[in-house]
Amino acid sequence: MPRNAVNDFVVKFANVNGSGSASANQLFAKSILRMGIPIASRNIFPSNIQGLPTWFEVRVSGEGHLGRRGGVDLMVAMNPQTWDRDIAEIDSGGYLLYDSTRPMPASRFRDDVQVIGVPLTQICNTAYTDPRQRQLLKNIMYVGALSALLGIEPAVIEQLLAEQYKGKEKLAKPNRDAFHMGRDWALRNLDCPLGLTLQRADAVGDRIYVEGNAAAALGAVYGGATVCAWYPITPSTSLAEAFERHCKRFRTDPNTGKKRYAIVQAEDELASIGVVIGAAWNGARSFTATSGPGISLMQEFVGLAYFAEIPAVIFDVQRAGPSTGMPTRTQQSDLLAAAYASHGDTKHVVLLPEDPRECFDFGAASFDLADRLQTPVFVLLDLDIGMNDWLCEPFAWDDTRQLDRGKVMSAEELEAGRTFGRYLDVDGDGIPFRTYPGTHAQKGAFFTRGTSRDRFAKYTEVGSAYVDNMQRLLKKFDTAKSLVPHPVERHAAQPTRTGVLYYGSSSAAMKEALSALEADGIHLDAMRIRAFPFHDDIMDFIARHDRVFVVEQNRDAQLRTLIMTEGNIDPAKLIPVLHYDGTPITARYIHAAIADRAAAMKVVPFAGAAAE
């Protein structure tokens, strides 16, 4: 039986990398949003520019689920290379749309999948002579066919094309024509609509559709970053590139045309972080964007910044390791590498955004935190958040907000005779004052070293001075606990002794899994961790529950390890739920993993447990 569903299905496009399918697929995705129906979209792509297979998956969810669902209801199979696996991936009762220009033997199809052939190449070749047009417009043509098959309003597509090609009617027209060509052919020759249909809704609201990297880069602009040094690495490259784009728009001096920012594409990640640290030492807000291999290379410098107390911001868009690993696959596997980066006793502030909106918020906040705490701050995105467009709350900004530059002693204060000791804790929060180079002719200069100096930055290798400094750094880290974003708790519908901890890009799937588990009668209190060092609320949460699932996307349960170490928690209490095959975690996966273990542990509603 072909599947029937309204506003609740998954469409997957199988394309060839570099064939121009991305903008057509975007058009498809956005048109559904414009009809007021939430979607979650994901690119699944190889480390390649042209020729290898690439997929684009759109989950249509009237209910608003934004995690990856798993399974495919409609496959748009445009890549002969991956035909067999694409066909195999379709759920029973699903649909297949393919280019029927060349006849295919029946053996290449499945009996339980409804096949829809559209002779796209033939229509295209009849309409166009230019080979590039033939290729590009074929993509728009399948969007046209899909609009007829699924019920996308053509006016919405026309509006989107008008916006995309604003002032470029020469480009808009052929796209519009190709769209209608595909749509008309489908209406004339196929049974429209399919069992899968779209119905205009009002479930999107004022939300925006944006990728995390672009959002984080915008956060850096709003956070007052002026220096960016980076080395190209997937999946973080688009963050630095977005920063440049945003800066061109927002940071060009209107009178002189000159730039209120400096971007250096460095020779490697070591130089990138060196530039960031040099600039931050000299009072400019600066950051780098990288991924796991870059984090490995930056280790020595990150330690220096920790000890020398220099505010640096590092965006780490995580991918599966190692260097020659799966650069285009997602993971949350840099958590420990970031939290304890470098040699010696070091630990760092790590922020864990769940979606692009938080990438923006935390991106901006990271610079205030770095300056306030005078220490490196990691913002951990991952490929799933960073390189996919997500439906999220719109960006917001309070115009009364000022950049918090932290404890910087001014020339006036120095002149007035205020005591300056670079490593002197005057307020009891472990955070000393600093001065920018060149502040005052006689006062406030100091020589920056890692350690081997006293509270007044004078050279010493005396052990007690070292210990004194290390203890102050611990105090500072304790101060950080209350300054970083606090965790967010969500209570179960019924009282329960079971909890779940999660973070970052697992959030959307977790939310959906929690509803599904609740429907099964499995109730869990949930807490989303948003930063390290861990706020006291997280340890309270663990104390309030008998067992706590820890959901994350890596093999070694890194968050669980960090919680055990920092909170001195009994390992038996923390049950890992791990997903690390490089694809984003799904609600189905979390649901199954927790339901299985819950059954084994007889997790039943609290009231029921009491009655036993």
Add this chain to the structure above:
Amino acid sequence: MSFLPKPKLHHPKLPTNDLGFTRRDYEGAISTLCAGCGHDSISAAIIQACWELSIEPHRVAKMSGIGCSSKTPDYFLGASHGFNSVHGRMPSVLTGANLANRDLIYLGVSGDGDSASIGFGQFAHSIRRAVNMTYIVENNGVYGLTKGQFSATSDKGSKAKKGTVNTDEPIDLVGIALQLGASYVARSFSGDKAQLVPLIKGALRHPGPAFIDCISPCVAFNNHEGSTKSYDFVREHNEAMNQLDVILGRDAITTEYAPGEVREVTQHDGSVLRLRKLHNQYDPTDRVAAMHHLHERKAAGEIVTGLLFIDPDPQDLHAHLDTVAAPLNRLGTADLVPGAAALAKVNAALR
């Protein structure tokens, strides 16, 4: 090392510069290097150069990596901020500092291990990126702090203190700096203060990447027979191309020279570099000829010193990036944060 700190009191008639500072005002902490170390002479030359130029000490940022040479910024300009960073990574830290505030003078001090081995890449890239800086390599051909291993600038055939002969080709940092576009390139010798001080002065006034390779014998590990970086060897093989005088606008010109004997180069800030020729054919504004001459004399066993190349009209990284005139570290919320109205427009385009 010297164990006796110098008294802060000094002779009341010590000469002062335009700012009213004596040389003592440009000193730093007591050196912890070995007595007779060439590096201490370079520190003294830096002090002399800054004093003569009447540079306000707090307008200088001293940057270094790791090693004996990289310790020295603590020993001069005590009123300047300094940064003893990571081995071989001073160039990137300096580049960042320079981006943050284009108004300060950036003085990078490094060694041959720091710049020719572990930091060879950063050295090269900071030069080709044209960072406005004075980059001094205190070159002794040896790892001092780890007790006498060859460095990458050790000459082939040079003998270590324990007798090992170096079989690897040396890296000539001057050659690399010339190739990668440094706009002020000099080589000098820590034992020749008369030559070194003006070269440092010229570099400090140069508005682009200025590189000085300063041979600086290591008295503990590389000053013996068979070393090519010993005091004796360098004195014997030193071939100076010219003698530099840095003349600031207000200085009266006192010495008379015969025609053809002197070459003058005026820099952006009006300072004049006057080069008294010691070598007839040498034209320090011809990069290709300078590279050729360097290789030729090296083959003849000479150590070529002096101001080897000067581009009188250099550009720096800020010019390439087209940054605003105000230092980036002085821009505030109003200059940097686009605000809620701009954000509303961004949101609108993402629906």
